[in-house]
Amino acid sequence: MSASGRVPQGERSSLGGQGLTARARRVRLLVMDVDGVLTDGRLGLSERGDEVKFFNAHDGVAVALARRAGLKTAFVTGETSTVAKARGDKLGVDKVVLGARRKGDVVESLLTELGLPAEAAAYVGDDLLDIPALERVGLAIAVADAVPEVRAAAHMVTRAAGGGAAVREAVERILKAQGVWRATVHAYIREHGGSPERWR
Ligand SMILES: [Mg+2]
Numbered sequence: 758m759s760a761s762g763r764v765p766q767g768e769r770s771s772l773g774g775q776g777l778t779a780r781a782r783r784v785r786l787l788v789m790d791v792d793g794v795l796t797d798g799r800l801g802l803s804e805r806g807d808e809v810k811f812f813n814a815h816d817g818v819a820v821a822l823a824r825r826a827g828l829k830t831a832f833v834t835g836e837t838s839t840v841a842k843a844r845g846d847k848l849g850v851d852k853v854v855l856g857a858r859r860k861g862d863v864v865e866s867l868l869t870e871l872g873l874p875a876e877a878a879a880y881v882g883d884d885l886l887d888i889p890a891l892e893r894v895g896l897a898i899a900v901a902d903a904v905p906e907v908r909a910a911a912h913m914v915t916r917a918a919g920g921g922a923a924v925r926e927a928v929e930r931i932l933k934a935q936g937v938w939r940a941t942v943h944a945y946i947r948e949h950g951g952s953p954e955r956w957r
Pocket of ligand 1: 790791792793794882883884
């Protein structure tokens with residue numbers, strides 16, 4: 758880690774780092790970019806121009822766990838395709854912002870709307886448009902295959918690449934720092950008919 762607490766280019770942050778845990782503990786709002794974070798960044802186009810994106814089901818459960826733990830969630834994308842909106846709505850994401858070219862401003866408005874300080878936000882990104890948002894939050898997260906400039910601006914770099922359940926990893930890190938991971942997972946399993954106490 759550099760003096761500023763950011764991860765130097767090409768270097769993985771220590772996932773068990775004290776500073777990182779303190780940052781994760783304060784998070785109340787989780788903001789995610791879509792292409793390259795919730796997807797692997799590839800865009801499928803049909804002859805008719807319909808867009809296809811592939812989301813990771815593990816990230817879908819991660820959003821459910823984050824919400825269950827009381828975090829607010831948001832998708833912020835520079836794209837205007839309604840695919841992200843459909844995915845966000847399906848997962849019950851609190852806010853989906855399409856066509857965001859100034860993501861730092863979007864994050865600031867979300868914080869103002871929720872009455873939260875910058876330290877209470879985490880942002881997961883992969884490309885240059887995400888940097889202004891990463892600079893404004895308490896916990897800046899880059900996916901493993903983010904561009905070097907984004908990894909350099911992050912406090913944490915996930916082991917997983919975009920579309921490879923990187924958001925699941927981020928949510929696990931945050932909820933573990935907050936001491937609610939186990940209870941949240943157990944509640945989720947119970948809600949779906951399981952008995953977590955039987956296997957612990
Ligand atoms: Mg992206």
